[in-house]
Amino acid sequence: MRALKLLGLAGATAAAVFLGSAAVGAAPAEASINLPSPAVPAPVHAPPPGAPGANAPAPDSGNLAPTAAGTPCSSSARACLDLSTNRAWLLQGGKIQYGPVPVTHGRKGYLTPPGTFRVSFKDMNHKSSLFNNAPMPYSVFFNGGVAFHQGSLRQLSHGCVHLSRPAAQTFFNTLQTGDVVQVVP
Structure with a gap:
């Protein structure tokens, strides 16, 4: 005993x-x-989407992941945004699924931050709580208040990524909560 x-x-x-x-x-x-x-x-896991801390950047894969053919982003990204060329893509398994499409993004003082993020939530008929209820149709939020959404392709934003209506609809319908969004300078 x-x-x-x-x-x-x-x-x-x-x-x-x-x-x-x-x-x-x-x-x-x-x-x-x-x-x-x-x-x-x-094991410790990242919080589920929508939980506190869900807007934290996804672990940055750096240069470890191969680049998705035809884009500057890693093959693990589901959405890719190139700030220097004003283009965006949707990727699946490291291959281009949609795009490139033209975009506009943050103006001086409201720059769109580069990095690797996760989609935190979506809202088809979102209105800006910061900018006089400005309409933000087909919003896909991936970095706090930064989202892909329908907007002017001639006017720079307050940090969001403007897409044409058809592109915004495609991004909205394709991206899901938790998907990786990579923004490169």
Whole structure:
């Protein structure tokens, strides 16, 4: 019984299990006994979309992931935005699914930040709470208040990414919460 206590199997139940298995012809006492392994902490996962911290950037894959053919983004991205050429794509498995499409993005003082993010939520008929209820149809938010949405392709934004109506509809219908969006300078 002392040996059982040292192994963390104290108590009548553990002794009965041990003795019961020995009584029905289990392995001799000198054989190893399969004991439960010590508790191992569960892996820590990112918060689910919509939970606090869900707008945090996705882990940046840096240059480790291969580039999606025809884009400056990693093949793990679902949406790619190139700020220097004002173009965006939708990707699937590292291949272009849609695009490139023209975009406009943040003006001076409201620049669209580069980085790797995750889609946090979508709203088909969103109105800006910061800019006089300005309409933002087909909004796909991926970095706090930054979203892809239908907007002017002649006017720079307050940080969002303007798309034509057909492109905004396609981005809205394709992207899902949790999808990776990569924005390159």
